[in-house]
Amino acid sequence: MNRNLQLLWNGFLPENPIFRLALSLCPAVAVTTSVKNGLLLGIAVVFVQVFSSCTVAIFRSFIHPRIRIPAYVLIIATWVSVIDMILPVVSPEAYKQVALFVKLIVVFAIIISRLELFASKEPFVPSFYDGLGMGIGFTFGLVITGAIRELFGAGKLYGFDVLGFEPLLIMILPTGGFFVIGFIMATFNYLEFKITGKIPKSGGAH
Amino acid sequence: MRIHRFWMAAAAAFVLLLFVLGPALASTPGTGSFKKDKEIEISFGIPVDESWATNPANYSVYEKPDPDIKMAVVSVSLDPRKVTATLRFKDTLNKAAEYIVEAKDIVSEGKVIGSRSFMVKKSEVQILFSLLIGAALISNYVFTKYLGLCIFFGVSQKKETAIGMGMTFTVVMVLSAIMCWALNAFVLVPYHLGFLKVIVFIGIVAIFVQAVDTMLRKVNPYLFKRLGVYLVLITTNCIILAVPLDNALKDHGSLESLIFALGAGVGFAIALFLMACVRERLEVCRVPRMYQGLPIAFIVTGLFALAFLGFSGLAIF
Structure with a gap:
């Protein structure tokens, strides 16, 4: 397989930011009350991740190692400010639901950890694919959690009424988010156990 | 000796402060407090006539930012000493906001003694x-x-x-x-x-x-x-x-x-x-x-x- 494609796939499943690396869990629980919110935040994260990965990959030789963290934070904050100005224009209704979290993308651990672990060492093109893969994996995690919670909590999928009743209200309460993520993580552990025969160690959760 | 002088200075400063703040305190409007979700309690400081005090039409209540939107007063009850009145409202009050209660032509012992306004907010x-x-x-x-x-x-x-x-x-x-x-x-x-x-x-x-x-x-x-x-x-x-x-x-x-x-x-x-x-x-x-x-x-x-x-x-x- 082509290396770039492999980087894409890597972010999608083997190193899925939410379920495998257990990074950036706050938005995974908070905005996933519906598929739409998850998708919108996911797109914002893809944008920020790709652009800051590329920026860091281009300027990596100019950034002194000792001040790299503040420099990364500032780069991320700049791109977050950009997307924070674009989104309300594109879809004002949906933006209201995730407004706080779009600003909080600055502190999502997944982005800074990709900059630190990948983009600061690799050239432009692989960094781009790595950022894209991680962003898509993150979006996938948000959407799947959102789908489960929306289906069981509100009986809907992407705003359309599927079941016609509300089976488990608890799923759209804060509690439901924690439960669903816990179950999905356990499912991933189970699948990996079936395929490789060993239980993986849980991610660091930071 | 030195302690003595310090206390004298402190007392003088206190008296001076009273002179400065005194008029300011005296001229402020009265205050009231929230009781339950729909009740406000105000204190007149003097006994007032019951027939005047229990008439809801004598009060006008509004949130401070928009004086044109009056709150509907349903009933008013007076305590036995006839000093504090409790206003009951139709709608639930927003306790985070600041309300003004205006009492028109307060009647005390048969005499009209003028209007007074009360500020009601959480401390x-x-x-x-x-x-x-x-x-x-x-x-x-x-x-x-x-x-x-x-x-x-x-x-x-x-x-x-x-x-x-x-x-x-x-x-x-x-x-x-x-x-x-x-x-x-x-x-x-x-x-x-x-x-x-x-x-x-x-x-x-x-x-x-x-x-x-x-x-x-x-x-x-x-x-x-x-x-x-x-x-x-x-x-x-x-x-x-x-x-x-x-x-x-x-x-x-x-x-x-x-x-x-x-x-x-x-x-x-x-x-x-x-x-x-x-x-x-x-x-x-x-x-x-x-x-x-x-x-x-x-x-x-x-x-x-x-x-x-x-x-x-x-x-x-």
Whole structure:
């Protein structure tokens, strides 16, 4: 397989930011009350991740190692400010639901950890694919959690009424988010156990 | 002798203060207080006639910002001493707002003695206290707003580190929230630089985390070692950025920002400590193999969140 494609796939499943690396869990629980919110935040994260990965990959030789963290934070904050100005224009209704979290993308651990672990060492093109893969994996995690919670909590999928009743209200309460993520993580552990025969160690959760 | 002189100076200053403040105090309108959701109590200071006082038409009540929207008074009751009246309203009052009660042509012992207005609002202490409780328990950032989970799951393995982290976090939180408030109020808002909020706030937080990191390295190297990478990761904690943003969004003043940040920090420390207590016990439990580690921690957090829903109706004032 082509290396770039492999980087894409890597972010999608083997190193899925939410379920495998257990990074950036706050938005995974908070905005996933519906598929739409998850998708919108996911797109914002893809944008920020790709652009800051590329920026860091281009300027990596100019950034002194000792001040790299503040420099990364500032780069991320700049791109977050950009997307924070674009989104309300594109879809004002949906933006209201995730407004706080779009600003909080600055502190999502997944982005800074990709900059630190990948983009600061690799050239432009692989960094781009790595950022894209991680962003898509993150979006996938948000959407799947959102789908489960929306289906069981509100009986809907992407705003359309599927079941016609509300089976488990608890799923759209804060509690439901924690439960669903816990179950999905356990499912991933189970699948990996079936395929490789060993239980993986849980991610660091930071 | 010197002590004597000090006290004399203090007394003189006090008398002077009374002279300055006295007229100001005397001319302020009367005050009232909220009783229940739909009731306001005002005190006239003198006995008034019952037939006048119990007529709802004699009062006009409105929220301070819009005097044109009158609140409908349903009934008025007077206490036996005929000094304090309780106004009952049709709609539930907004206790965060400030109301003005105007009493027209007050009648006392058969004589009309003129109109008077009363200001009704929660006292500053009440507002601050409910902010503190609100941030710490009712809308706990971890259990009801799902923020700060990264550090929450990372440092909650041992009680000892959980307490250390809770305290360090609260200190950083309060300091950076105050600094963010000052910059927002004196620089960003006057110069219409609101779009720079995120960049400026995260910069301030990073500075304070670096400072605490440097200090803790010298003051308590043991705790420093235990906290490890998570100390630096305070910078990438959602709560620490969400609180200044919330403060800016809700137009909190300096003291309110401080109390809100304190509440959020204490709430986080409580959550961390509770979780550490449970996880220490989970270590010796037989957890299904698929659920070991993070998955079970998530489910326990879900149960905590369920318990914290119980605080949602809490209202002290």
